[in-house]
Amino acid sequence: MNQQRVTIGQIGEFDEIIDVRTPLEYAEDHIPGAINAPVMSNEERVIVGTLYKQSPFEAARVGAAIAARNIATHLDTLFAERPRSWRPL
Numbered sequence: 001m002n003q004q005r006v007t008i009g010q011i012g013e014f015d016e017i018i019d020v021r022t023p024l025e026y027a028e029d030h031i032p033g034a035i036n037a038p039v040m041s042n043e044e045r046v047i048v049g050t051l052y053k054q055s056p057f058e059a060a061r062v063g064a065a066i067a068a069r070n071i072a073t074h075l076d077t078l079f080a081e082r083p084r085s086w087r088p089l
Contacts, residue, residue, distance in 0.1 A: 006089060014089035015082075037074045039067040 011017065017034040019026050022045050026036040040048065044066050052059035079086075 014087050016088045018088050037078055039070050
């Protein structure tokens with residue numbers, strides 16, 4: 001994975017913008033044209049946030065597991081038919 005900063009002027013170079021925030025956060029505000037592929041549901045975010053107050057390490061472990069499962073689901077469903085040349089942001 002190549003991690004780099006992207007300027008507003010470069011956004012057009014990508015095929016799609018993926019917003020990974022919860023559906024509630026996405027509904028409140030998002031970049032026009034962005035698609036929502038949340039790594040946590042609204043409920044999962046509350047669970048992890050509450051757990052964080054009790055045990056930050058456990059919250060990180062649980063949050064990472066939830067995010068990994070949700071990302072895998074998106075890859076198998078939402079993004080399964082994208083071509084190899086697809087360039088998301």
